Amino acid sequence: MIPTKETLSVEFKSDRKTLGESIIVDEVVALSNSEGGDLYIGVEDDGEITGAQPAHRDPIQVAAMVANKTVPPVSVRAETLAEKFPVMHIEVPRSRSIVATSNGRILRRRIKSDGTPESVPMYPYEIATRLSDLGRLDYSAQPVVDATCDDFDPLELARLRRLVQTSRGGDRALLELTDDELERALKLTTRVGEKDAPTLAGLLMIGKAESLERLVPTHEAVFQVLEGTDIRANESYRQPLLYTIEDIIARVEPWNPVTEVQIGLLSQPTPLYDRRALREAVVNAFGHRDYSVLGRVRVQMDDAGLLVNNPGGFIEGISVRNLLSAEPQGRNPCLMDALKRVGLAERTGRGIDRIYEGSLLYGRPLPDYSASNQTMVSLFIERSEPDAEFVRLLAEERNRGAELPLQSLLVLDALKRSRRCGIAELSEMVDIQHQRLRRTVELLCEAGLVEASGVGQNRSYMLSKKVYGHGGKAKEYVRQTDIDRVRYPELIMKLARQQGRVTASDVRELLHLPDGDAAYYELKKLKEHGELTLVKKGPRSFYVPVKK
Missing domain, CATH: 1.10.10.10 (Winged helix-like DNA-binding domain superfamily/Winged helix DNA-binding domain)
Incomplete structure (x- = not known):
C-alpha cells in the first residue's frame, strides 16, 4: 500500500527522531497548494519503512493537529498502516484556495532538476497565478499600481470604437457613451479612492506602448513564419492588444492560401486555415494567458501547420479531454468580456467551438491541444487540404x-x-x-x-x-x-450465451437481417460447425450453445 518512491504528490518523512509538528504541517500545506497527495510518516527518503513514533500513530489526533495549524483548516484523512513498522498515512486534498500554516508560511511542491520533489515557499506572483487558476482572482480586473488614465492612448480608444462599429458581434450601445463612461462600462478603469485608475485589462487594450513596457513587462507576443529552416517573418509585439491582434491576423492572410471547392455550379473558397477559427485562437491566447508570469504569446506558421502558444495552463476544471463540454470560464473574465463586447471574441463564450468547427467543416484533422501542460496552453492546427x-x-x-x-x-x-x-x-x-x-x-x-x-x-x-x-x-x-x-457468428454466440438460447427472430433483430431465411442460414452454419444445438423443430424452434 506504500509507494516505493517520492513524487510530486507523494512525500516520505522519517520519524526515527520524533518529527516536529511544524514539519508535518509544512508538508500538508505544500501538498494542498499543489495537486494534493499523500504524506507517509515513518518512511525514509529511499522508501525504507522504519515506522512512526507512538506520538504519530493516532489518526484522530494527527488530523485534528493539522486542522488546528492550517489556515483555512485542511481536512485530511489519516490512517495507520499496520505493517511490521506502523506508518502514519495522511491523505491531503487539493485546496480550492491558498492554504497557509498558522504561523503564516505558504508553501508549494515542485520537482528539482534531479527529478526528486521538494516543498518550497510560494512567492507573491505565484499566489496570484494560483488564485487565477482556481478561478478565485480576476487578475485583469485589478488596478495597476502607479498607472493613471494618462497611460491610455487616444488612438487605441478610437480603434476600439471602430472595432465596435465594424465587428459583427460588437456591442453598439457602447458607441453612445462618452470616453469615461465607455472605459467604466468595459471595466478598463476602476474606482480607487476618489479617482478612476486603469485596470490591467484597460492598459492591455488601450494603453500606450511605453506604458505597457513600464507597467506590464509580461505583455509580449511574436509572429513567425518558417519555411523549412528559413525564417520568412519574425515580428515582435509590445503594443496594446487591439493593435496586436489585428496586425497578427492581417499578417497571417498572405500565408493562408485559398482553395476553390466546386459545389454544383458554384465554387466555395476554402482557406487553408478557417478565418473565424484563426481569430478565435489568437484572441483566446491573449485573453486567457497568465499575465502574472513572464512569457509571450507565440503564433507560428510552418510547413506542418499553425501553432498558437500562450503562458499559463488550463484553469481548474478544464483539461484537454473536456474542452468542448466544460462550462465556459477563463483566467481573465474582465479582459475576455471586454474583447467580446468589442466584437473580437465569441459572445457566447464558446470560442473553442469555432476553433473545432473551422477544421470539421472542411474534413480536416481536429485541432490538437495535447502539448499543453501546467504552464502553457498549446494549440496546433495541422496543415492539410480540405476534403x-x-x-x-x-x-x-x-x-x-x-x-x-x-x-x-x-x-x-x-x-x-x-x-x-x-x-x-x-x-x-x-x-x-x-x-x-x-x-x-x-x-x-x-x-x-x-x-x-x-x-x-x-x-x-x-x-x-x-x-x-x-x-x-x-x-x-x-x-x-x-x-x-464476419462478426455475425461472434454476435450470435454472445447473445446465445447471455440468454441461454437463441431463436431466428432474435438473430433477425440482432443483425437487422431482411428476412427470417437469412437468420435461419446463419443459425444453420453455427449448428454445422458444432457451436449450437437445435432443441425443437417447427415455428417454436430455438438453439442452445454447445457445452465444451
Whole structure:
C-alpha cells in the first residue's frame, strides 16, 4: 500500500527522531497548494519503512493537529498502516484556495532538476497565478499600481470604437457613451479612492506602448513564419492588444492560401486555415494567458501547420479531454468580456467551438491541444487540404435545411477515422456527454448519414452508404459491411450465451437481417460447425450453445 518512491504528490518523512509538528504541517500545506497527495510518516527518503513514533500513530489526533495549524483548516484523512513498522498515512486534498500554516508560511511542491520533489515557499506572483487558476482572482480586473488614465492612448480608444462599429458581434450601445463612461462600462478603469485608475485589462487594450513596457513587462507576443529552416517573418509585439491582434491576423492572410471547392455550379473558397477559427485562437491566447508570469504569446506558421502558444495552463476544471463540454470560464473574465463586447471574441463564450468547427467543416484533422501542460496552453492546427467531397456533402445538407451542429460533425469525424465503433468507443473519442452522444448518433441515423447494426450493447455504427458513395469510396463501404458479416457468428454466440438460447427472430433483430431465411442460414452454419444445438423443430424452434 506504500509507494516505493517520492513524487510530486507523494512525500516520505522519517520519524526515527520524533518529527516536529511544524514539519508535518509544512508538508500538508505544500501538498494542498499543489495537486494534493499523500504524506507517509515513518518512511525514509529511499522508501525504507522504519515506522512512526507512538506520538504519530493516532489518526484522530494527527488530523485534528493539522486542522488546528492550517489556515483555512485542511481536512485530511489519516490512517495507520499496520505493517511490521506502523506508518502514519495522511491523505491531503487539493485546496480550492491558498492554504497557509498558522504561523503564516505558504508553501508549494515542485520537482528539482534531479527529478526528486521538494516543498518550497510560494512567492507573491505565484499566489496570484494560483488564485487565477482556481478561478478565485480576476487578475485583469485589478488596478495597476502607479498607472493613471494618462497611460491610455487616444488612438487605441478610437480603434476600439471602430472595432465596435465594424465587428459583427460588437456591442453598439457602447458607441453612445462618452470616453469615461465607455472605459467604466468595459471595466478598463476602476474606482480607487476618489479617482478612476486603469485596470490591467484597460492598459492591455488601450494603453500606450511605453506604458505597457513600464507597467506590464509580461505583455509580449511574436509572429513567425518558417519555411523549412528559413525564417520568412519574425515580428515582435509590445503594443496594446487591439493593435496586436489585428496586425497578427492581417499578417497571417498572405500565408493562408485559398482553395476553390466546386459545389454544383458554384465554387466555395476554402482557406487553408478557417478565418473565424484563426481569430478565435489568437484572441483566446491573449485573453486567457497568465499575465502574472513572464512569457509571450507565440503564433507560428510552418510547413506542418499553425501553432498558437500562450503562458499559463488550463484553469481548474478544464483539461484537454473536456474542452468542448466544460462550462465556459477563463483566467481573465474582465479582459475576455471586454474583447467580446468589442466584437473580437465569441459572445457566447464558446470560442473553442469555432476553433473545432473551422477544421470539421472542411474534413480536416481536429485541432490538437495535447502539448499543453501546467504552464502553457498549446494549440496546433495541422496543415492539410480540405476534403472536397465532405464539403459538398455538408453543403447538400445545408441546402436541405439540415445544418449539422458541432456534435454531429464530431461524430462523423470519429466514424471517418475509426470506420466502425459503438457508443462506448465513441464516448472515448469525442467530448460529448453520454446521453447527448446517443441522441446525436440516432439523429444522424435518421438523416441517413450513419448506419447502425446490432442491438443493445452490441449496437455499432458506421458511415452510411450515402456518405461513402459521396466521397467515391463505395469499395470502403462494401469492405465495412463485409467486416460486419464476419462478426455475425461472434454476435450470435454472445447473445446465445447471455440468454441461454437463441431463436431466428432474435438473430433477425440482432443483425437487422431482411428476412427470417437469412437468420435461419446463419443459425444453420453455427449448428454445422458444432457451436449450437437445435432443441425443437417447427415455428417454436430455438438453439442452445454447445457445452465444451
